[in-house]
Amino acid sequence: xxxxxxxxxxxxxxxxxxxxxxxxxxxxxxxxxxxxxxxxxxxxxxxxxxxxxxxxxxxxxxxxxxxxxxxxxxxxxxxxxxxxxxxxxxxxxxxxxxxxxxxxxxxxxxxxxxxxxxxxxxxxxxxxxxxxxxxxxxxxxxxxxxxxxxxxxxxxxxxxxxxxxxxxxxxxxxxxxxxxxxxxxxxxxxxxxxxxxxxxxxxxxxxxxxxxxxxxxxxxxxxxxxxxxxxxxxxxxxxxxxxxxxxxxxxxxxxxxxxxxxxxxxxxxxxxxxxxxxxxxxxxxxxxxxxxx
Amino acid sequence: xxxxxxxxxxxxxxxxxxxxxxxxxxxxxxxxxxxxxxxxxxxxxxxxxxxxxxxxxxxxxxxxxxxxxxxxxxxxxxxxxxxxxxxxxxxxxxxxxxxxxxxxxxxxxxxxxxxxxxxxxxxxxxxxxxxxxxxxxxxxxxxxxxxxxxxxxxxxxxxxxxxxxxxxxxxxxxxxxxxxxxxxxxxxxxxxxxxxxxxxxxxxxxxxxxxxxxxxxxxxxxxxxxxxxxxxxxxxxxxxxxxxxxxxxxxxxxxxxxxxxxxxxxxxxxxxxxxxxxxxxxxxxxxxxxxxx
Numbered sequence: 112x113x114x115x116x117x118x119x120x121x122x123x124x125x126x127x128x129x130x131x132x133x134x135x136x137x138x139x140x141x142x143x144x145x146x147x148x149x150x151x152x153x154x155x156x157x158x159x160x161x162x163x164x165x166x167x168x169x170x171x172x173x174x175x176x177x178x179x180x181x182x183x184x185x186x187x188x189x190x191x192x193x194x195x196x197x198x199x200x201x202x203x204x205x206x207x208x209x210x211x212x213x214x215x216x217x218x219x220x221x222x223x224x225x226x227x228x229x230x231x232x233x234x235x236x237x238x239x240x241x242x243x244x245x246x247x248x249x250x251x252x253x254x255x256x257x258x259x260x261x262x263x264x265x266x267x268x269x270x271x272x273x274x275x276x277x278x279x280x281x282x283x284x285x286x287x288x289x290x291x292x293x294x295x296x297x298x299x300x301x302x303x304x305x306x307x308x309x310x311x312x313x314x315x316x317x318x319x320x321x322x323x324x325x326x327x328x329x330x331x332x333x334x335x336x337x338x339x340x341x342x343x344x345x346x347x348x349x350x351x352x353x354x355x356x357x358x359x360x361x362x363x364x365x366x367x368x369x370x371x372x373x374x375x376x377x378x379x380x381x382x383x384x385x386x387x388x389x390x391x392x393x394x395x396x397x398x399x400x401x402x403x404x
Numbered sequence: 405x406x407x408x409x410x411x412x413x414x415x416x417x418x419x420x421x422x423x424x425x426x427x428x429x430x431x432x433x434x435x436x437x438x439x440x441x442x443x444x445x446x447x448x449x450x451x452x453x454x455x456x457x458x459x460x461x462x463x464x465x466x467x468x469x470x471x472x473x474x475x476x477x478x479x480x481x482x483x484x485x486x487x488x489x490x491x492x493x494x495x496x497x498x499x500x501x502x503x504x505x506x507x508x509x510x511x512x513x514x515x516x517x518x519x520x521x522x523x524x525x526x527x528x529x530x531x532x533x534x535x536x537x538x539x540x541x542x543x544x545x546x547x548x549x550x551x552x553x554x555x556x557x558x559x560x561x562x563x564x565x566x567x568x569x570x571x572x573x574x575x576x577x578x579x580x581x582x583x584x585x586x587x588x589x590x591x592x593x594x595x596x597x598x599x600x601x602x603x604x605x606x607x608x609x610x611x612x613x614x615x616x617x618x619x620x621x622x623x624x625x626x627x628x629x630x631x632x633x634x635x636x637x638x639x640x641x642x643x644x645x646x647x648x649x650x651x652x653x654x655x656x657x658x659x660x661x662x663x664x665x666x667x668x669x670x671x672x673x674x675x676x677x678x679x680x681x682x683x684x685x686x687x688x689x690x691x692x693x694x695x696x697x
Contacts, residue, residue: 187674211624236621236623236624237623238624240688255623256620256621256623258621285620294614295614295617295618295621296621296624298606298607298610298614298618298626299607299617299618299621299622299624299625299626300621300624300625300626301625302603303603303624303625303626303628303629304625305662305665305669306599306603306662307625307684308665308680308681308684309658309661309662309665309680310595310596310599310658311684311687311688312661312680312683312684313591313654313657313658313661314591314592314687315683315684315686315687316657316661317591321587321588321591324588324592325588325591325592325687326687326690326691326694326696327549327578327694327696328529328549328551328588328589328592328593328696329592329691329694329696330529330530330548330549330696331504331529331531331589331592331593331596332592332593332594332596332597332600332632333591333592333593333596334691334696334697335596335628335629335631335632336596336628337684337687337688337691338628338688338697339625339628340681340684340685340687340688341684341685341688341689342681344677344678344681344682344685345678347677347681348674348677348678348681349674351668351669351677352669352672352674352677355669355670355672358669359666359669359670361606362662362666362669364606364609365602365603365606366659366662366663366666368602368605368606368609369598369599369602369655369659370659372598372601372602373652373655373659375644376598376644376645376648376651376652376655377648377652379645379648381480381641381642381645384637384640384641384644384645385637385638385641387601387602387605388601388633388635388637388640388641389637390605390608391600391601391604391605391608391630391633391634392633392634392637393608394604394607394608394619394630394633395533395604395630395631395633395634396634397619398619398622398627398630401619401620401622403619403620403621403622403623403627404627404631
């Protein structure tokens with residue numbers, strides 16, 4: 112029998128991603144043991160009931176002897192977790208995370224990482240609109256991308272080991288610069304979520320009679336936005352606060368383009384609308400060809 | 405054996421909606437015969453090959469003896485179809501359509517409708533991102549809403565017969581004022597499509613290296629917008645040109661709300677973001693409860 116990839120993996124934060132990872136790691140036998148900590152007693156109780164791993168009562172107890180520590184909390188919590196966790200990290204351990212922003216994570220966690228611990232941030236491009244330990248499932252990462260963003264001085268062997276973990280749970284792995292990650296995610300994920308949240312909120316401010324019709328007739332486009340706008344509010348607040356520059360930059364481009372569309376509608380510029388709507392169709396074909404549809 | 409609901413139904417325009425209707429009408433035996441005309445010879449050939457009905461070469465041939473005529477072309481074509489079709493409509497026939505805008509349709513078609521013909525516009529809230537006669541399927545309308553917007557003087561018996569057709573193909577039917585329809589659809593359908601088209605177009609203008617990554621990592625939200633932005637360009641150009649006022653009004657509200665979100669991100673107003681993201685979650689629950697998810 113071969114040794115598992117890690118002796119002890121600690122998962123900090125047992126929401127959708129953390130609990131899916133715990134299930135996938137167990138299913139693929141990637142750890143001798145899985146330690147779980149969550150700041151919420153309710154989440155800890157659920158993790159225990161779901162037998163996701165060995166549930167402990169503190170960051171220290173989770174990190175003790177772990178050779179891989181995975182932060183899977185909203186990224187706004189990292190600034191507090193960093194100093195509390197650091198003294199308990201084992202020499203030679205890998206510290207990673209699953210947050211949707213990478214530069215801010217490096218800013219908040221980097222300074223606390225002790226000498227001899229390998230800090231390699233990461234981000235699985237996977238999720239659903241559901242939250243919490245009961246929403247997770249082992250197949251969440253299958254066929255999806257996981258991005259790993261090593262920092263200057265990251266040990267290549269440790270990076271390879273982290274990549275092996277993501278591959279083993281079914282992901283394709285890409286190594287990327289943290290700043291580039293934040294730009295790409297601003298357009299592929301953060302802006303779409305901001306827009307979906309906003310349009311759904313615009314609808315909630317209509318008169319009550321229209322609101323019920325918006326729900327009734329939502330199948331015509333609106334519905335898809337509500338699914339995205341049902342994502343976890345804490346997680347998304349933290350993402351926007353921590354990827355401010357990249358989000359504001361792409362949002363500026365988007366509003367320029369939207370204003371141009373508004374003008375085309377006002378002035379009846381049918382050719383401009385038709386050209387735009389034809390161009391965007393090609394992007395869909397690209398996504399279907401890339402098997403990400 | 406009971407008589408079918410209509411002796412002869414003419415379908416003008418055999419794209420996604422027209423061809424789905426032809427299939428559903430045939431499946432439910434709602435017509436003695438189905439006549440089909442499309443301005444495109446290619447679409448006519450496909451309709452013939454798919455045996456969707458009796459394919460004819462002119463509006464006149466389609467309308468001849470039909471007791472129900474359904475316009476299922478992009479609404480921009482109605483202004484030409486109206487005068488060409490009118491002389492061939494049988495006395496007592498019902499003229500309806502499936503367009504996504506209702507006031508402009510009444511403006512363009514209404515003046516041409518001969519005395520004794522029942523003009524009752526309609527709009528099935530159903531569709532996919534695919535276009536053309538081969539994209540249709542009989543179940544498209546099942547469990548979805550169909551809106552019927554009678555005009556002043558519409559005959560209640562004729563309206564009831566049109567409602568019966570939509571019920572028979574599996575839809576739930578709602579009767580609505582045309583102006584109210586255009587407002588509700590502006591928020592549930594037209595604005596979501598405009599935004600989806602715009603964000604996908606914003607992405608196409610990024611540098612080439614980033615573009616390929618946008619496709620690769622689209623599963624994180626962007627993907628859902630590309631599906632909507634793959635809808636038929638002609639149909640959507642016509643919708644925006646013909647529901648201008650309602651779209652510009654709701655777009656104005658949306659951009660105000662988006663600017664407020666932008667400001668909240670710039671100034672780090674986490675509470676405002678969190679409150680908005682919590683409020684929008686409730687709308688999703690409403691849609692799930694209304695079985696439109």
